Amino acid sequence: EKKNMAEVASELAVLEHPLLKVPYEKLSRTFRIMESMITTKMDEVRCRIGDLRQRAGELSPKLAAEQLEQLEQELRLLSSQVKETLESEQAVIEQLNVRCGHLKQACSSSSSDDSSDFRKTRFDRMLVDHLLREGLYDTALALTDNAGIAALVNVDVFTASREVESGLKQHDCGPALAWCRQNAGRLAKKNSSLEFKLRLQQFVELVKQGRRMEAVAHANTYFPSCSDRHMADIQCAMTLLIFPRGTTSPRHQALFCESRWQELLQLFRRNNFALHSLTAHSMLSLTLQTGLSSMKTLSCYRQNDHNPNCPVCSPHLNTLAAGLPRAKHLHSVIVCRITGKVMDENNLPMMLPNGNVYSSQALLDMSAETGCIIDPRTNERFDISQAERVFVM
Numbered sequence: 001e002k003k004n005m006a007e008v009a010s011e012l013a014v015l016e017h018p019l020l021k022v023p024y025e026k027l028s029r030t031f032r033i034m035e036s037m038i039t040t041k042m043d044e045v046r047c048r049i050g051d052l053r054q055r056a057g058e059l060s061p062k063l064a065a066e067q068l069e070q071l072e073q074e075l076r077l078l079s080s081q082v083k084e085t086l087e088s089e090q091a092v093i094e095q096l097n098v099r100c101g102h103l104k105q106a107c108s109s110s111s112s113d114d115s116s117d118f119r120k121t122r123f124d125r126m127l128v129d130h131l132l133r134e135g136l137y138d139t140a141l142a143l144t145d146n147a148g149i150a151a152l153v154n155v156d157v158f159t160a161s162r163e164v165e166s167g168l169k170q171h172d173c174g175p176a177l178a179w180c181r182q183n184a185g186r187l188a189k190k191n192s193s194l195e196f197k198l199r200l201q202q203f204v205e206l207v208k209q210g211r212r213m214e215a216v217a218h219a220n221t222y223f224p225s226c227s228d229r230h231m232a233d234i235q236c237a238m239t240l241l242i243f244p245r246g247t248t249s250p251r252h253q254a255l256f257c258e259s260r261w262q263e264l265l266q267l268f269r270r271n272n273f274a275l276h277s278l279t280a281h282s283m284l285s286l287t288l289q290t291g292l293s294s295m296k297t298l299s300c301y302r303q304n305d306h307n308p309n310c311p312v313c314s315p316h317l318n319t320l321a322a323g324l325p326r327a328k329h330l331h332s333v334i335v336c337r338i339t340g341k342v343m344d345e346n347n348l349p350m351m352l353p354n355g356n357v358y359s360s361q362a363l364l365d366m367s368a369e370t371g372c373i374i375d376p377r378t379n380e381r382f383d384i385s386q387a388e389r390v391f392v393m
Helices: 002-015 017-054 061-107 112-133 137-147 155-160 162-169 174-182 184-189 194-208 212-222 224-242 250-256 260-275 283-295 315-320 360-370
Strands: 349-351 357-359
Touching: 002 017, 002 061, 002 283, 017 061, 061 112, 112 137, 112 155, 112 283, 137 155, 155 162, 162 174, 162 260, 174 184, 174 194, 174 260, 184 194, 184 260, 194 212, 194 224, 194 250, 194 260, 212 224, 224 250, 283 315, 349 360, 357 360
Parallel strands: none
Antiparallel strands: 349 357
16 A cells, blocks of 8 residues: 555656646745835835935924825835735635645545546546647636636636737737736746747738838847847848748748747747746646557557557547657567457467467357357358467467
């Protein structure tokens, strides 16, 4: 039992790290912002009080009282801001407690029902996260409400970026640039190129519309600060001024291509995920890929060797697993093509005269129903006595 608990804890540490990391980072970020605000304001108040003391003999009682009253109002405003921040921090702390309790449920499940409830909730969480990443907000919110997992999913992170994504889908860089300004410091620490890419796209759109003088003015305003890192891109973009939109140059065609808006959308999502400590891919996608890769073999892509019980052999998952690495199996497992069950000492492999091998159970069941054996691959008919046992070394 201890070993199983250790395995569960290890799995949770790997897969569920973002579940606690996201609210923790939010709490830490809110604390740092408020600490900076309080420190700055209190330093200002001390300076102004010191100034009042030095000018005590010069100021009239009425003017001194007015300035002290103004300081009091500013401190009351600061106090209300601190109170609001504390309330928001308390909400995040409660969210962390709920998430910790959810993970503890996995480690302390004493019955199969508790374990089943945890897996169901976990799957709902993964599904909501995946839907949000794909921009299916209404579906994700409906599932969140239906499953009652609002405290276990990061809906606020995605809904805050909904306006930005909507703008990019409508070929509008404005909301995305506003988002970049709000997070300028954190994006700079991560060496993000999102703002430059957005400015570059604005330049391209001006050129497309034939507004070349405005494009030049735009370049003079925004490109010089990015020249150290993006000089090659800037030089290529500036040559658009002399090329027609129907140019055959691959580099310039790429800049004019409408697919650049989708690339900007994906770049924004990656930056947004990085700022909020989210993984680049959804947990549903990572878990599914891991499971498919662990079961994938060469036989999954041989039409005649498909196992009816193998998920990778199913048409849809077979396509999804095409680019994944295959699992390394140290010991071979022989599976019956008819039943999909493993052939072993309790279900012996039997070979028909044509060389095809099936499980003894499958052949006995077929013989009992039809009175003979019909090979499903060749439609040949054999008597059960013609089947011979196969020994695997």
